[in-house]
Amino acid sequence: MFSETLVGVSTVRAYGAQQRFIEENQARVDTNARCFYYMYAANRWFGVRTALIGGTVILCAALATVSLGILTWTLQFGDYLVWIVRVQAALEMNLNAVERVDEYSEIEQERPAVIESNRPPANWPQRGAITMSNLEMRYSPDQEPVLHNVSFSVKGGEKVGIVGRTGAGKSSLSLSLFRIVEPSNGSIKIDGIDISTIGLYDLRSKITMIPQVSFFFHDRPVLFQGTIRSNLDPFEEFQDSELWACLRDIKFWESMQTADTANASAAVELSEDTLLPTAPISGSLEASVAEGGTNFSQGQRQLLCLARAMLKRSVLTVFDEATASVDNETDANIQRVIRGPAFEDTTLLSIVHRLRTIADYDKVLVLDKGRVMQFGTPAALMQEDGIFKTCIKIESHFHNYKSV
Numbered sequence: 001m002f003s004e005t006l007v008g009v010s011t012v013r014a015y016g017a018q019q020r021f022i023e024e025n026q027a028r029v030d031t032n033a034r035c036f037y038y039m040y041a042a043n044r045w046f047g048v049r050t051a052l053i054g055g056t057v058i059l060c061a062a063l064a065t066v067s068l069g070i071l072t073w074t075l076q077f078g079d080y081l082v083w084i085v086r087v088q089a090a091l092e093m094n095l096n097a098v099e100r101v102d103e104y105s106e107i108e109q110e111r112p113a114v115i116e117s118n119r120p121p122a123n124w125p126q127r128g129a130i131t132m133s134n135l136e137m138r139y140s141p142d143q144e145p146v147l148h149n150v151s152f153s154v155k156g157g158e159k160v161g162i163v164g165r166t167g168a169g170k171s172s173l174s175l176s177l178f179r180i181v182e183p184s185n186g187s188i189k190i191d192g193i194d195i196s197t198i199g200l201y202d203l204r205s206k207i208t209m210i211p212q213v214s215f216f217f218h219d220r221p222v223l224f225q226g227t228i229r230s231n232l233d234p235f236e237e238f239q240d241s242e243l244w245a246c247l248r249d250i251k252f253w254e255s256m257q258t259a260d261t262a263n264a265s266a267a268v269e270l271s272e273d274t275l276l277p278t279a280p281i282s283g284s285l286e287a288s289v290a291e292g293g294t295n296f297s298q299g300q301r302q303l304l305c306l307a308r309a310m311l312k313r314s315v316l317t318v319f320d321e322a323t324a325s326v327d328n329e330t331d332a333n334i335q336r337v338i339r340g341p342a343f344e345d346t347t348l349l350s351i352v353h354r355l356r357t358i359a360d361y362d363k364v365l366v367l368d369k370g371r372v373m374q375f376g377t378p379a380a381l382m383q384e385d386g387i388f389k390t391c392i393k394i395e396s397h398f399h400n401y402k403s404v
């Protein structure tokens with residue numbers, strides 16, 4: 001509760017609920033302390049009892065066997081008794097840790113990171129063509145499938161928008177692509193290679209995910225404590241100039257200047273690059289990033305993920321478009337970048353939440369209840385009577401309504 005309160009402290013303050021949270025926190029600390037109090041009290045109680053037993057043994061021994069010379073030993077008997085029982089209790093408590101490790105060791109493991117006998121070529125995937133055939137996926141063997149017979153093909157370099165209502169299976173589809181959840185049936189081929197036959201490292205290192213950065217960052221820890229540099233380039237593979245070019249391209253520093261984040265200004269520091277004539281607005285690659293990127297707005301977090309994807313230059317990128325949490329300007333900026341030269345040759349699977357951006361995609365995949373309902377160019381789908389056309393109509397109506 002304490003750590004969750006820290007994360008949501010701005011919300012707590014916004015609702016003026018500080019006192020309630022302080023009281024609840026204190027109540028929980030009391031509950032926690034009570035357990036220790038009982039433990040210490042029980043220990044004392046036990047100490048008195050064992051001292052009595054020890055004393056009785058000493059008395060008996062003294063009366064009966066003074067002449068046998070064991071009195072010195074019996075004097076220490078009570079202490080040993082207490083010590084043995086306390087050590088036994090501590091051992092029992094500490095063995096909980098061993099029990100937990102044992103539990104973890106029995107958790108089902110992911111498939112191997114590398115399968116030596118079947119490694120894809122170093123330059124795989126070259127084009128990023130995807131073929132899904134009768135893909136079926138379920139989150140656990142005892143649950144119903146959430147994707148049923150999903151089949152479609154995407155050519156290398158195509159930009160595909162995936163649409164569907166909440167729970168339609170859009171995220172599940174992207175999880176299958178990364179084999180976060182293994183398909184229960186069917187196959188996914190990327191440039192002709194069945195991804196289930198290769199190691200997970202070989203697969204995941206070749207494709208990129210730009211996740212939706214939700215407010216509850218614990219769900220998706222996309223940024224890590226460190227600096228902008230360590231987040232963009234954790235393995236120190238790129239020159240500063242490349243990172244700078246990328247951040248300028250996505251207009252990251254501009255977003256820092258206009259953003260309404262509490263400590264955004266703290267992250268903008270002067271750097272040597274301010275001296276460069278090409279730097280219209282500057283920041284620092286050493287600006288700190290808090291765990292989960294909480295010192296950045298959600299739009300900025302997604303921009304940083306976008307920059308990371310641009311640097312990686314993957315042939316295949318999955319992009320989970322941010323929802324209402326990103327302002328129109330940042331959204332337009334993100335849309336400009338993913339349609340720009342940096343992603344020109346990339347196959348892009350984009351989970352689309354706002355249909356007004358859909359017209360620019362090469363293809364649209366409409367999912368409903370885990371099934372492919374429509375697949376084709378946006379123009380072709382507008383000719384069909386189906387979910388897509390209905391949704392476009394509803395959204396444009398809503399948009400007009402908002403404009404009015």
Ligand SMILES: Nc1ncnc2c1ncn2[C@@H]1O[C@H](COP(=O)(O)OP(=O)(O)OP(=O)(O)O)[C@@H](O)[C@H]1O
Nearest residue numbers: 139140143146164165166167168169170171172173
């Ligand atoms: N971890 C999980 N365990 C079991 N079922 C899940 C899990 N995650 C999602 N589901 C189920 O899978 C189905 C598809 O969910 P999914 O998250 O893929 O939908 P989505 O289209 O991405 O929705 P949204 O637009 O709300 O993100 C839903 O019925 C959901 O209840």
